Amino acid sequence: MKPQLTLGVSLKMYFGYQQTLEWSRQIADIVRRHPVIREGQVELFVFPSLPAIAGTLEAFRGTSVSVGAQNMFWEDAGAYTGEVSGTMLREMGCGYVEIGHAERRRYFSETDKQIADKTTAALRNALIPVICIGEAQRCTAAQAIEQAVDQAQQALAPAEKQGLHGDAILAYEPQWAIGAKEPASADFIGEVCEGLAARLAENAHGARRVIYGGSAGPGLLTQLGSRTGGLFLGRFSHQPAAYKAILDEAFTLLLSPANRS
Numbered sequence: 331m332k333p334q335l336t337l338g339v340s341l342k343m344y345f346g347y348q349q350t351l352e353w354s355r356q357i358a359d360i361v362r363r364h365p366v367i368r369e370g371q372v373e374l375f376v377f378p379s380l381p382a383i384a385g386t387l388e389a390f391r392g393t394s395v396s397v398g399a400q401n402m403f404w405e406d407a408g409a410y411t412g413e414v415s416g417t418m419l420r421e422m423g424c425g426y427v428e429i430g431h432a433e434r435r436r437y438f439s440e441t442d443k444q445i446a447d448k449t450t451a452a453l454r455n456a457l458i459p460v461i462c463i464g465e466a467q468r469c470t471a472a473q474a475i476e477q478a479v480d481q482a483q484q485a486l487a488p489a490e491k492q493g494l495h496g497d498a499i500l501a502y503e504p505q506w507a508i509g510a511k512e513p514a515s516a517d518f519i520g521e522v523c524e525g526l527a528a529r530l531a532e533n534a535h536g537a538r539r540v541i542y543g544g545s546a547g548p549g550l551l552t553q554l555g556s557r558t559g560g561l562f563l564g565r566f567s568h569q570p571a572a573y574k575a576i577l578d579e580a581f582t583l584l585l586s587p588a589n590r591s
């Protein structure tokens with residue numbers, strides 16, 4: 331059965347090496363015991379800093395948590411000092427890779443073209459790209475949908491032209507809600523995620539899951555119900571207890587009659 335809820339975490343550059351491994355072991359423990367896993371309808375992934383990927387893969391071995399990178403390069407090999415290929419990530423056992431986060435656009439001037447090339451490289455290497463999209467300034471839900479559809483299509487079009495039709499996750503992250511005190515309102519998130527999912531389903535070959543990120547934490551999933559495909563978590567997943575609380579909410583949501591019919 332296809333997952334009905336996706337819960338991803340990016341640790342960004344917050345944790346040290348040992349801290350990442352310790353957090354991963356604690357989360358692995360929580361996941362192993364959690365009843366939501368038996369439902370088999372949650373998709374879980376974690377993006378640590380690059381040097382911690384091997385240890386994080388080890389920590390999550392035997393669990394349903396996939397590990398991936400926060401970024402990758404668009405070529406598979408060559409003279410590209412400091413970069414990391416999708417080929418190596420795949421070889422190591424990664425299943426996912428984050429592409430085009432707003433912080434990479436802001437601090438590293440990543441362009442739409444580079445994001446599209448990275449998306450293509452991810453799909454070429456059988457990695458599920460988690461493509462970050464979302465408006466820079468507050469706007470209406472209708473405007474946010476238009477911008478997000480445009481960004482998603484730009485990222486995916488070259489891959490689709492090459493016949494690379496693998497699954498992709500669209501992480502809708504309004505840039506003004508990243509690193510904020512609280513997320514966007516549940517009404518706004520629900521409207522944009524639903525609108526976006528409907529528009530992306532129109533021409534897609536592969537599955538296109540839409541999840542929300544931007545100061546997401548415990549409580550949000552319950553407010554959103556099935557209006558989002560899941561959450562992309564940042565700071566508010568740092569406490570293992572908060573992560574467990576979100577898994578509890580996912581469990582309740584998946585058992586609700588609306589999801590059972």
Ligand SMILES: O=C(CO)COP(=O)(O)O
Nearest residue numbers: 508509544545546564565
């Ligand atoms: O950018 C995010 C996830 O990649 C969200 O981060 P915060 O939840 O810390 O705002």
